[in-house]
Amino acid sequence: MFNLTRHYSIASLVCIIIAAAILGMVYRKLSVESLTRIAEDRNAALTHVFGNALGHRLTPLLKMGAGGRAPDPAGAEVAALRREVVSLMRDTSAVKVKIYTLQGLTVFSTEERQIGEDKRTNPGIHAAAQGELASELTHRNQFSAFDGVIESRDVISSYVPFVPPGGTRIEGVVEVYSDITPFLAEVKQTQWRIVATVAGVLSILYGLLFGIVRRADRIIRDQGAELKRSLARIEEDNQLLDQRVSERTRELQEVNRALEGEIAEREGAEEKLRLSAKVFDNTVEGVIITDAETTILAVNRAFTQVTGYREEEILGLTPQILKSGRHDATFYAEMWQSLKQSGKWIGEIWNKRKSGEIYPERLTIGVVRDPAGDVRHYVGVFSDISDIKRSQERLDFLAHHDLLTSLPNRLLFNDRLNQGIARARRNGRQLAVLFVDLDHFKNVNDTLGHDLGDELLKKVAGYLGAHVRKSDTLARIGGDEFILLLDDVEVPRYAGAVAEKILGLLSQTMTVSGYEIYVSASIGVSFFPADGEDVTTL
Incomplete structure (x- = not known):
């Protein structure tokens, strides 16, 4: 007789192992791909900041390398650049920086012995020279970083085109190495937790279903034995009882089919219910479920962690309790219009925690309809993106301000000058641009050192900034050069x-x-419009 319990045990165990392994591998693959993209974007942003802050030091090295001559690794320029690179990258994930000419000559490396190496066959350099980003994830048993040799690390190296501040052409390639070992370790831990969680859930379900199948197996065996005994008695009776035996057999077969269908349906329902409950309560995103009238029916633990509202405080209320007041009626009208037309809405929104703190979140709202097409529920899934917003603001500040003095850099100054020209042209006014060059500043650096020279530049910036109008713009455009925009000048x-x-x-x-x-x-x-009517001329 067919042993239902044994076959079920073997097949279920194999399925549990395969399902857990596949989910773990899929999670790792997706996590590594996402991590690689994030690291590549971060390296590109770091290179942009790096270029704005140190472009005046990089350009001479690249010009020397373009002539086929590598800088002296022990020279003062290389040493000064290395100190500034280490200082600039200290609080980031970057562990090493190399700079190449477009022909592949290494003109700078935080590992000095690599300066002068010929990397013309490196495909990453060729890609960056064409204006493309190229990245590679590798595992290094040993790796030379800013602070010495580190061991057994996972590193992403990104080749990024270098365009000098104010320039338009690619003049070199910057290779940034980022240490992502802690992130991969976290991915691995999460992968094992997912595998263990899935295996645990499936094992519990396996145990419950094993009991059901075992009972069903006993029922089938008992019914089979009873059927045999009935057939033996019927065979001793006359021909008239044959019809009754046949009818009874058909009834038993129908009962068995109905029982098997009920078991299969119950197994599927229980599996979906357990898995859904586990995912809902353990997902890192906040989840909120309402009915068709937007009354809150359920929230998960992540919702409480982000908003500060416990489940018992929020049930029966509406999501309006989270409104920050930063969005007008048009914003919410467009949100509801999207939900009605497409059944979903995705975007960023400012909400308010229980403490009163306003915070940004990435929100996705989906509509759940019944078979008749009527709205039954709304499901919102959101993530707190406060840290991402702060990082974006910091990167934006670094991209538009001088790292040493915190004054606007050339990029921000040109933007404000363009705006000032537009206002002056529109209002029939004039403006003035003052170019300030410190005399003999090189002597200060040569005699007292670059560190004291930097302190002098910061003091000069403070003096000038304290004696200009708030409507004017003071910027440092490099070295010992400052530039001042005087807006709305009535007389020269x-x-x-x-x-x-x-x-x-x-x-x-x-x-x-x-x-x-x-x-x-x-x-x-120089004056607008007397001396020029565009940024370049002025």
């Missing part, structure tokens, strides 16, 4: 007065790190 002599005031300020002796330093400056002035 006002710009001359400002220039004389700056010369007077800078002619005073400055005390920096215990040294008395005398600084003078040269100032050039």
